[in-house]
Amino acid sequence: MHTLFISIVFGSWRSVATLSLFVFLLLFPSGCVTERSSSPGLNLETEWQPWQIIDTRTSQVISFADLVKNLEQQDIVYLGEEHHNPYHIEAALKVLTQLVEDGIEPTIGMEMFGWDGQPALDTYVSTTQPVTTEFLEQVRWKQNWGGSFDDYAPLLMFARDQQLSVRAMNPPKPLIRRIVKLGLDQAKQDPEWASWGLDQEEIVDDPAYREKIFDQLQRCHGGSAEHYRTMYEASMVRDEGMARTLALREAELRRDRDTSRRMIVSYTGGGHVQYNLPVPKRVARRLGGKIKQATIYLLSFDSSKTEDVRTLMQEPIADYIWLTPVGKARPVKPCRTSSHPPSYKPMDKIRLILF
Numbered sequence: 001m002h003t004l005f006i007s008i009v010f011g012s013w014r015s016v017a018t019l020s021l022f023v024f025l026l027l028f029p030s031g032c033v034t035e036r037s038s039s040p041g042l043n044l045e046t047e048w049q050p051w052q053i054i055d056t057r058t059s060q061v062i063s064f065a066d067l068v069k070n071l072e073q074q075d076i077v078y079l080g081e082e083h084h085n086p087y088h089i090e091a092a093l094k095v096l097t098q099l100v101e102d103g104i105e106p107t108i109g110m111e112m113f114g115w116d117g118q119p120a121l122d123t124y125v126s127t128t129q130p131v132t133t134e135f136l137e138q139v140r141w142k143q144n145w146g147g148s149f150d151d152y153a154p155l156l157m158f159a160r161d162q163q164l165s166v167r168a169m170n171p172p173k174p175l176i177r178r179i180v181k182l183g184l185d186q187a188k189q190d191p192e193w194a195s196w197g198l199d200q201e202e203i204v205d206d207p208a209y210r211e212k213i214f215d216q217l218q219r220c221h222g223g224s225a226e227h228y229r230t231m232y233e234a235s236m237v238r239d240e241g242m243a244r245t246l247a248l249r250e251a252e253l254r255r256d257r258d259t260s261r262r263m264i265v266s267y268t269g270g271g272h273v274q275y276n277l278p279v280p281k282r283v284a285r286r287l288g289g290k291i292k293q294a295t296i297y298l299l300s301f302d303s304s305k306t307e308d309v310r311t312l313m314q315e316p317i318a319d320y321i322w323l324t325p326v327g328k329a330r331p332v333k334p335c336r337t338s339s340h341p342p343s344y345k346p347m348d349k350i351r352l353i354l355f
Contacts, residue, residue, distance in 0.1 A: 048309060050087075050301050050325045056316035067320060068098050071294055075263055076246060078280055078295045080270030080318065084151045085327035088298040092267055093158060100162055104261045107253070108159055109246055111268035112152050113168035114144035115196060121168055125160050144173045155267065167249055169268065171196065171241035176234050184233040203240050204285065209277045216271075239272060243282030250287060270297050274317050295319045300326040 048054075052061045071077050079095065081088035099106050113121055120138035129135065131149060136142065141149055159166045170176075175196070179187040184203070193199060213235055217228050246264055253262050272278045273295045280293050297318035301309065312321060 048301065048306060048323060050323050052323050054309070054313065054321045054323070056313050056319060056321060059313060062320075064094070064098075067296075068095070068102070071095065072099065072102060072104060072263075074292045074294045075250060076266060076280075076283065076291065076293045077263065078266045078268070078273040078293065078318075079298060080268060080273035080296065081298050082300055082327065083269055084147055085298070085300065085324070086151065087300070087324040087327055089151065089154055091298055091322055091324060092265070093154060096155075096158055096162075096265060099263070099265070104263055105164065106263050106265045107165045107167060107249055108155060109167045109169045109242075109249070109264060109266040109268075110152070110155065111169050111242065111272065112145045113166075114140055114170045114172045115168055115241075115245075116140055116172045117144060118168045121156075121166055125156060125164070125166050128160075140173075144170060165249075167245055169242040169245045169266070171198075171238060176238055179234040179237055180230050183230045184237065198237075198241075201240065201244060203237060204282065205236065206277065206281065208275075209236070209239075209281070212275060212277060235278075239278040240282055242266075242268065242272065243279050243286060246279070246283050247286035250283070250291065270299075270317075273297065275315070276318075297321050299323055302326055 048061075053064065053067050054060070055062050077095070079088075079092050081092070096106060096108070117139035120135060120140075123129065124131075124135060124139070131153065136149060156166065158164070172192070175187070175190075175192055178190060178192075187193060188199070210232065213232055214228060217223075217231055221231075223231070246266055249264055253264075256262075266273075266279065268279065273280060274297070276293075276295055280295060284291050284293065295318035297312070297320065299305070299309070299312070299321055301323035309321060309323070
């Protein structure tokens with residue numbers, strides 16, 4: 001009798017314990033609460049924090065080591081920044097440093113420089129010359145980009161110290177302004193178009209790209225239908241030009257018989273990597289699809305941005321979203337309508353086309 005009673009009691013206790021354990025695991029699947037905010041493999045939207053990296057394919061937070069492991073399998077890695085954000089430069093340097101430490105020689109492509117500044121850029125990176133007013137004029141800094149050169153100097157200093165190649169990605173700004181003013185067809189008649197070899201290039205009007213860019217232009221910038229058209233054409237030429245720069249460099253690396261490990265790291269505004277459309281898709285087309293690529297969207301983050309991050313993951317804006325602290329510069333305000341998700345980057349693109 002005692003034995004039966006003990007068996008019944010023990011069996012009941014075991015059932016209760018099992019049920020309790022099951023409920024606990026449902027509520028706390030990852031263990032200790034204090035570790036959740038920093039542990040990889042978590043999808044805790046309310047606890048996202050700066051410097052976390054989200055794999056948009058799984059919606060999981062991953063470690064930097066896991067990110068790099070994937071990046072090192074690529075031919076081209078795209079980092080999309082918020083312009084003049086020091087934390088985004090810091091993230092880029094962290095990636096570049098790890099690649100070099102792992103024996104990989106990256107070429108750095110930079111949107112901040114135009115093709116007409118490449119000779120001065122080469123001289124700067126390959127020598128110990130200081131940054132002078134003359135250098136900034138030769139590299140066309142004010143004309144092609146503007147703002148403080150010091151914001152982007154760390155990337156060039158790293159390239160100089162590690163003896164890495166830096167490629168100016170942008171078509172010359174006067175050419176882009178001419179497209180905004182006159183339209184693409186008329187700009188093609190200018191001698192400068194042929195002087196840069198663009199008469200030999202196919203400028204592809206991709207329907208998915210057109211839909212995204214026109215939507216963003218109309219939500220973020222006032223103007224007439226004609227103005228939208230010429231701005232779109234200028235945007236298309238810029239992205240096609242940047243894709244040409246990267247595709248040509250990739251072709252050079254493939255022809256080179258050097259056995260060292262090499263790849264390309266592209267550093268542009270986030271608007272040029274969004275949804276893989278602006279530059280990555282054009283690079284893939286130019287290389288016949290035979291290219292391995294990954295995109296990283298750098299995003300200033302605080303607790304007020306949680307819903308925006310969730311939206312950017314619904315139709316993944318990139319392969320990875322890397323959350324960073326908010327920079328000192330004026331925050332980029334999203335363009336919204338009642339029927340559209342937030343869009344952070346088109347104003348960067350518009351500013352660079354017009355000014």
